[in-house]
Amino acid sequence: MPGYKINVIKKPILAVRESAFFFEGSNHIVNAGIKIMSGIAQGYLANDNRPVKLSIKNIVVGYLDKQSGHTLVAVDKVSLDIREGEFVTIVGLSGCGKSTFLNAIAGLVKHQHGEIRVNNRIVNGPGTDRAVVFQKASLLPWRKVGRNITYGLELSGMKLAEAREKASYYVNLIRLNGFENHYPHQLSGGMQQRVNLARALACDPEVLLLDEPFAALDAITRELMQNELLELCEKVGKTVVMVTHQIDEAVLLSDRVIIFSARPAYVLDDISIPIPRPRKGHIKDSEEFRELMSKIWRVIEGNANIGGGI
Amino acid sequence: MRHVTVFPKSTVAKREKILNLLLGSSVIVLFLAVWELLFQFKLVNPLFISAPSRVILAEIAMIEDGTLLKNLSVSAKEFLLGYGAAVLVGFPFGIILGWFKLVRGSFGPFIAALQATPRVALMPLFIIWFGLGITSKIVVVLMSAIFPLIVNLRVAMTTIDADLVHVARAYGASRWQIFHSIAFPTSLPFLMTGLRLAAGRGLLGVIVAEVFGGAEGIGYMIQYAGSTFQTDKVFAGVLVVAVTGITLDFSLDRLGRHFDRWRGEVPVH
Numbered sequence: 001m002p003g004y005k006i007n008v009i010k011k012p013i014l015a016v017r018e019s020a021f022f023f024e025g026s027n028h029i030v031n032a033g034i035k036i037m038s039g040i041a042q043g044y045l046a047n048d049n050r051p052v053k054l055s056i057k058n059i060v061v062g063y064l065d066k067q068s069g070h071t072l073v074a075v076d077k078v079s080l081d082i083r084e085g086e087f088v089t090i091v092g093l094s095g096c097g098k099s100t101f102l103n104a105i106a107g108l109v110k111h112q113h114g115e116i117r118v119n120n121r122i123v124n125g126p127g128t129d130r131a132v133v134f135q136k137a138s139l140l141p142w143r144k145v146g147r148n149i150t151y152g153l154e155l156s157g158m159k160l161a162e163a164r165e166k167a168s169y170y171v172n173l174i175r176l177n178g179f180e181n182h183y184p185h186q187l188s189g190g191m192q193q194r195v196n197l198a199r200a201l202a203c204d205p206e207v208l209l210l211d212e213p214f215a216a217l218d219a220i221t222r223e224l225m226q227n228e229l230l231e232l233c234e235k236v237g238k239t240v241v242m243v244t245h246q247i248d249e250a251v252l253l254s255d256r257v258i259i260f261s262a263r264p265a266y267v268l269d270d271i272s273i274p275i276p277r278p279r280k281g282h283i284k285d286s287e288e289f290r291e292l293m294s295k296i297w298r299v300i301e302g303n304a305n306i307g308g309g310i
Numbered sequence: 311m312r313h314v315t316v317f318p319k320s321t322v323a324k325r326e327k328i329l330n331l332l333l334g335s336s337v338i339v340l341f342l343a344v345w346e347l348l349f350q351f352k353l354v355n356p357l358f359i360s361a362p363s364r365v366i367l368a369e370i371a372m373i374e375d376g377t378l379l380k381n382l383s384v385s386a387k388e389f390l391l392g393y394g395a396a397v398l399v400g401f402p403f404g405i406i407l408g409w410f411k412l413v414r415g416s417f418g419p420f421i422a423a424l425q426a427t428p429r430v431a432l433m434p435l436f437i438i439w440f441g442l443g444i445t446s447k448i449v450v451v452l453m454s455a456i457f458p459l460i461v462n463l464r465v466a467m468t469t470i471d472a473d474l475v476h477v478a479r480a481y482g483a484s485r486w487q488i489f490h491s492i493a494f495p496t497s498l499p500f501l502m503t504g505l506r507l508a509a510g511r512g513l514l515g516v517i518v519a520e521v522f523g524g525a526e527g528i529g530y531m532i533q534y535a536g537s538t539f540q541t542d543k544v545f546a547g548v549l550v551v552a553v554t555g556i557t558l559d560f561s562l563d564r565l566g567r568h569f570d571r572w573r574g575e576v577p578v579h
Contacts, residue, residue, distance in 0.1 A: 106480050125482075132480040138473040142495045142572040152481040155491070183572045203481070 050083040052120075053239040054105070054207050059114035061097070061104050074100040076264035077114070082207075087233055087240045089250040091296065092260030092268075093304055098243045101265060102211050105241060106132045118206050128156045131200035132209040135216050137192035139184040145195050146171075146180030152203040167202040173232065174198045190221040197229070201236065210242035214249065226252055227281040234278050247300075248284055251275075251292045259299045269299045360541040365549060368542040377531065382550065385516055385527040388444055392451025393512045397505065399452075400459030404504070405497060407460060408467025409489070421460060429453040429515065433522050447519040447527070454515030458507035466500035467493060499573075502566030509558045517551055 061075040074097035082088050090098045103109040105116055107126040115122055118129045131152060139148045146164065147154075149171060153163035171177050174194050184192055193213060200208060213229075214222040226249050233240060233253065244250050250257045251273055259269040273292060275283060283289050342362045348354050349361030360368075372378040407414050407421070429450060440446035470493055478488045520529025528547050535543035 108476070108480055126480055127482055130480075132477070134473070134477065134480075136473050138471070138477045140474060140492070140495070142498075151491070155478065155481045155483045155487055185573065 048083055050085060052081045053084045053086070053118065054080075054082040054241065055117040055120070056080040056105070057114050057117075059101075059104060059111045059116060061100050061109055061111045063100075063109075073264040075104065075111070076266045078260075078265065078267055079114075080258065080267070082239060082241060084239055085237045086256065087242070087254045088256045088258060089242045089244055089254040090258045090260055091244060091247060091250050091300065092265060093262050093300065094245060095263060096260045097263050097265035098260050099211055101260070102132070102209050102241065102243045105207070106130055106209050108132075128152075128203060129206040130209055131203045131205035131207075132211060133193075133196050133200045133213045135212040137184070137189070137196040139192055139195055139199075141184050143184075144180060145176060145182050145184065145187070148184065148195055149176070149180075149198045149202050152199050156203065163202070166204070167198070170198045170201045173235065174201070174228075188221075189217055190225055193217060193225065194228075197232075201238075206239065208238045208240045210240060210244075212244055213242070215245065222246075222249075223281070229253060230279055230281070247293050247296050248289075250296070251289055252279065252281070252284060257292075257296055259296060259303075261303050268303055269296075271296060271299075357539060357541060360545050364542040365545040368540075368546040369549065372543070372546060378546075378550065381526055381528050381531045384444070385520065385529065388447040388519075388527065389451055389512055389516045391444075392448040392515070393455050393508065395448070395452045396455035396459060396508055396512065400456040400504070400508070401463060401501060404460040404463025405467060405493070408464040409493065414464070421457075425457045425461070430518050430522075433519060436519075437523050442523050442525070447516055447524065450519040451512045451515045455508035455512035458511060459501075459504040462500045462504035462507070463497055466497040469500075470496050498569050499566065502562065502569060506559055506562045506566070509562060510555065513551065513555050513558070 057079050058077045059075060059079075060073060060077055062071045062073045064070075065072045076097075078101060080088075090101065092098045100109055104111045107123055107130070117123065118127075121129075123129070139145075140151060143151065146167075149167045150158075150160065150163035153166060154160065158166070171180065174197060176191075176194060176198055179187065179191070179195075184195070187195070193216075197213070214225050217225060230253055240253075242250075242253065254273050257271045257273060258267055259271070260266070261268045271292070275286075275288060275292075345359070346361050346363060349356055349359060349364070369378070407417060432453070433446075433450060436446040436449050440449055474492050475488055478492060483491070516527070517529040517532070520527040521533040522529075524530045528550055532544050532547035532551075535541075535547065
């Protein structure tokens with residue numbers, strides 16, 4: 001791999017060794033400043049016969065650090081298979097590279113190695129088969145809500161009338177009807193984020209990418225939005241990849257929770273959430289829920305202590 | 311959750327507005343009264359200061375004999391042609407300058423140098439090049455009005471919200487789509503500010519150019535009246551220019567607010 005100049009930190013490798021039973025073929029080669037690590041997260045649903053919607057193989061994302069002039073690795077050989085209709089959440093320490101990973105799937109960040117496939121087609125760059133919901137609603141302030149929801153469709157070249165019609169289903173589903181003629185500044189943060197979500201869903205993407213979608217909201221709104229997203233996803237059955245810091249959010253919404261290591265990110269663990277669907281927000285009070293949360297937390301905490309990645 | 315409360319303008323704010331209007335107009339009235347009294351009681355040589363009443367009379371006389379309309383239409387023509395050309399060139403050029411790094415790098419210093427040069431100082435050259443007629447005045451207006459437009463639109467392009475561009479890119483937007491769906495709407499408020507500034511500069515340009523050298527127009531009329539000691543005519547000309555300037559600025563401000571509706575309540579400056 002040319003162009004790699006990575007300062008090897010020994011500690012994370014220890015962490016990998018400790019949790020090596022989660023990996024298939026964890027081959028760490030430390031050689032001449034080049035570190036290659038691999039963790040293939042298969043999930044525990046090996047007998048799942050749904051087709052693989054999103055397949056990520058050994059992707060490496062690095063970027064040039066302007067201060068040191070070195071290439072830093074943000075995502076290190078991550079592989080992940082996500083099946084149709086699955087809701088997969090990635091959790092990890094802040095700055096671990098999970099958002100970079102999501103951006104790579106979205107095609108906004110180039111990966112230097114490996115491949116990303118949606119429906120078995122290699123993707124390189126942004127496309128209409130994926131839609132992203134970012135932490136910030138980032139609505140076009142001069143467009144009314146209706147035209148913000150159709151924005152993604154308009155960009156894909158659809159006529160406005162057709163886009164309106166296609167979007168109207170999601171406008172109703174996300175209960176935004178009646179707000180089409182409001183400007184974004186007239187809406188609360190939670191409402192703006194719902195418009196953001198509707199904009200993504202209106203494009204009817206193969207894979208929906210959520211990048212800490214509720215992180216900027218207050219605690220109460222966040223809880224409400226989680227419940228709403230839960231209901232929504234169970235209704236539309238989209239394949240979703242979400243990045244979050246909230247472990248409870250991850251457990252509530254996901255079929256699988258992927259835990260990323262401290263930077264450079266590799267898969268520490270892949271935990272399936274066997275809580276049956278449809279779920280309701282109150283499952284957060286259950287014993288099973290708490291156990292899953294602490295299980296995830298232990299993995300993150302162990303990695304943070306060893307890796308010193310905070 | 312189903313409706314949005316829009317707070318009405320509070321009566322306090324309304325009262326304050328009325329008070330300001332009263333205070334502002336009373337200062338003007340006071341000024342005019344003092345001026346008139348200075349003239350009526352011959353406290354200052356009437357030849358120097360004229361009086362509001364005489365200015366109005368001169369204004370009426372000029373309207374009646376047609377000189378005002380004739381000169382005003384010449385000035386208006388010069389202004390509109392120069393201003394129009396400035397908008398047609400300055401708007402796209404400012405956007406291009408801000409949008410393309412290479413263009414900014416190559417033309418930036420040249421524009422900055424031109425902008426720093428007082429255009430009026432180039433007036434003798436414009437007269438040599440374009441003659442004493444209307445063309446040299448149009449060029450002065452163009453050169454005066456174009457820079458606020460270029461500068462404002464260049465700045466507009468640098469204030470584009472990076473998050474919006476990020477979202478657009480995530481939806482697969484092309485550079486052109488990003489331009490017309492994000493950059494262009496971003497530029498509109500800046501265009502409006504640019505238009506207002508440019509109108510002021512352009513008006514100044516047309517008057518100075520006519521004072522400098524010409525045989526018609528409001529500027530010429532003012533200059534001619536001054537050199538023949540007709541102070542009331544000078545003031546009458548200045549009044550026309552002032553009223554034009556205020557009207558222009560007010561209408562452009564109104565137009566700007568129309569395009570700014572999406573910002574919500576626009577603070578009153």
